[in-house]
Amino acid sequence: MIWRIAKKEFLLNLMTFKFSIGTLLCVVLMAVFMPVLVSDYQQRLKDHHANVAANDEELHKVKVYMNITPTIYRPPTILSIFSKGLEKRLGCPAKIELYDVSQSGDIMDAVVTDEPPHLLSIFPLLDISLIFKVAMSILSLLLAYDVISGEREQGTLRLMLSNATSRAQVLLGKMSAGLMTLVLSVTMSFLVGFLILRFFSMVALSRSDYIRITLIYLVSLIFVSVIFNLGLLISCLCRRSAVSLTLGIFIWLFLAVLLPNASACLASHVKPVKATHEFDETINELNEECNKDIEKSIKGIRQRGGNESYASGAFGRKYLIICEGELKGYKQECYAMTEPIRIKYMKRIREIREGHFGTCIQQKKLARLFSQWSPMTLYENMVSVLSMTDLNNVQYLNAQVKLYTDEVIEYVRSKTNDFRSLVYFTTCTEQDWHEAVDHFLPYLEAENEAVKDRYMDEIKQWYVQKIRNMPSLDLQDFPAFIYRPPGIAQSLKGIMMHLGLLISMSVVFFGVAFVALLKYDIR
């Protein structure tokens, strides 16, 4: 009997206007947005390759170890088309620095080191999960809202129940039919999207990507079933389909739009983050403390002066190319004392930044806690985890960046004998200094202006040649950053709680609908 009811309902659903319009809309939206999102991904991937290549090129130009300040770029993931999540945050480059360099008062230094702004954040993010969250959930609700109340209004419900058909069978039959209809819609939309992704956009997918896409499909099915059961519950509680429709769409509006946005708003009110100026003050205080410690540490070193000259190096930094012997010795002693102090303070500043980020994470988690009563939020969170654009991924990446920074520091420390070696900060050898003196002496001794100019031109030519011929460091053993994305098992672990909640919601809605139907007046 359940199967007969289900078959009848399923065929009826297929012939309804709402099913055709809803499914057509979802398929069209998928067909329209998938190529656009994939094209955006391909552009991001292209930019990523260009950034990595530029970074490698800079590494090849490094002349001294203190200039090693590479930038880490996380490759964009194709699955971000399903859920943008925190992809923007994950896509932010992470600069590896041996110490905090935000101490220079020169505004030009800020231009070179600061992150240029981006105004596109004023637009909301669009991804495939939004289409499902909004369009597919509305379709589910529209299929379910008049399942019981509509039949009651038409008078067919009492006819059905006047036979030897139990209410449970009716409900199960209708639920099965609804879910079968939704499976068809979801599958068609997914299929269209997948075909475009695979065959028209020529995107390479790994085995892990295929598994994740399958999981996203399954999660989408569970999501629409929750909304359907919610609609079913509303239908069992109302006597008129107009009332169940009104109630249904207001509840949808509350769950899909109000709850997520209000939760974020409330979370920022309940758990505010520190203002940038408070944060900067703390960092400035630490930098001042660092400078004082450095001053104290080099007090005991005998000060020696001399002539020096800097050249532009890799990563926009300068390096010491010519330096008088005494001054070089003084700097060498100083760096051996100061660099460990700078690194110590860099780590403290990093802790403060992590602390600030920790507050942001707590605020985000609070917002999530407030909004997890919404199936839409649960669905979005699950798709985000499976697409590797969720908060855990951000924390995971940050942890990898931190480990890599420490690895780079250890590498530089080992290559420069704890920052004591000359190669840490200068390329100038004794021979270089003698060459400089040999070139400058005639200039200083010349009395004729024209002769002075001639010597100055020779000095400049020699200097330019020196810079051009300066060999780069051999960094073949420099540690490479390899981004290790979380495995599928880890992602599954990440969605377990949300999946459990979603399935529980579905069961509870159905259970309450069943109880409501048992007491439902069918006349």
Added chain:
Amino acid sequence: MIRLILKKEMLENLTSLRFVMTFVLIVSLFAMGAFVFASKHTQRLHDYWTNMNKNHAAFNETADKLYKIALYNQHVCSKPNVLTLCAEGFEKCIPNTFSFNALSKTYPTHRGRMNDLLSGFFDLDWSFVVSLFLSFAVLVFTYDSFSGEKQSGTLRLILAGSIARHSVLLGKYMGVMVTIGLPLLVGLLTSLIIVSAYGRAPIGITGWSKMLVIIFLSFLYLSTFACLGMFVSSRTSQPVNGIVILLFMWIILVILIPGSGRIFATLSAKVPTQAEMRRSVNDFTQELAEGLINDKYGRNAYFSGPNRDDPLFNPPARAQYYTTRTNGVKKMIDEYIEKMIRQVVMGRLFTRISPTATYRSACETIAGTGLTRFCDLRRQVADYQNNLKEFVHVKDAADTDSLHLLIDEASTAQWWKTISHDPVDFQTVPQFKERTPALGEALKEAIWDIGVLILFNLLFFGAAHVSFLMYDVL
């Protein structure tokens, strides 16, 4: 007759479940939004004044020497605007701090209490409540305007009398507008009462008049959806088909089209990525540095030291190098920001096929928040920077000991007196003061958006009218 129909529609709507739900939801949203805004505004004002006073105090300390005033890096923030209650304009994501001195500048940044993990969510401002919830509610009130009456058989009874169709149409339209106007006005009033009760968000006359304009825009926007709802209702014979079409249209117009603004923006204009921009600036400064060594800016521009009379040094050549560098970087930053703004504007242009995007953009422009404010503030900062530079130039000209070379290099300014070292009366130094645009200026900027909303209204009302004239009432 229109009045009779209006009265009947109103009574029917006011006693319905959908009105009760709409009223409770809307008023609660306005109240919640007002509470959150009031406390955040207080915090933002505190942060703003802390920053500005610190900036001012540090600026004051530089008054002992003119060159320090010229090279002092100011950080100017936008003042928290009370009209973010009406339209927040994604100000939590847009740069709000400009760092510059009299001669150069860097990128604008965002300073505040931003959490970029939550930046994708809307604030509960008026435009959010109206554009999402009230537009939805209007569709719920209008989807069965004609099809519902046709199904119940009352439409043919109404039209059997000597009532013109356009009277019915107008009566229903006004009925919906009055019905939806009630929760809107009560919600707005609640919001204003809560904000006023906090007492820390005074709204001046300009603010009040801008609010009135925003309220008018809200009615215009909701009227668009009322006309759309009636049009769809007059095209369908069954209300359920009408609501299906309207719900999906709402999803497309209110959520998907505004959401695809970013896609349109990136497709329409290519802006360098942040990494590309950094590389370009690096390459430019390196190229200049090479020119420095090769005497491109004059002999010995490369050298500097404490003794300005040393024949090795060539201050004018060094000044030329620094001026080229500063102006070049400024130009690159300006071009980058112009490209970004153009990209966003193009994205918004495409999304204007949605009344929601048009309405939100109009509200932002009138309220003076969002992108409009960023562009305006940028212009004001540029003007102020020019005034400050002019001030330094005039004061410097009076000092015969100065080399009169306004360059952004602190060491040579100190050693060589490229800029005068004379003390300056701080009261005479130009101070930055943000100017809020007047209502007339805001209206001028928003005129296209208002025009588009009026056009939507005329289009949908006309379509509803024509459709209803041909509607089979049997």
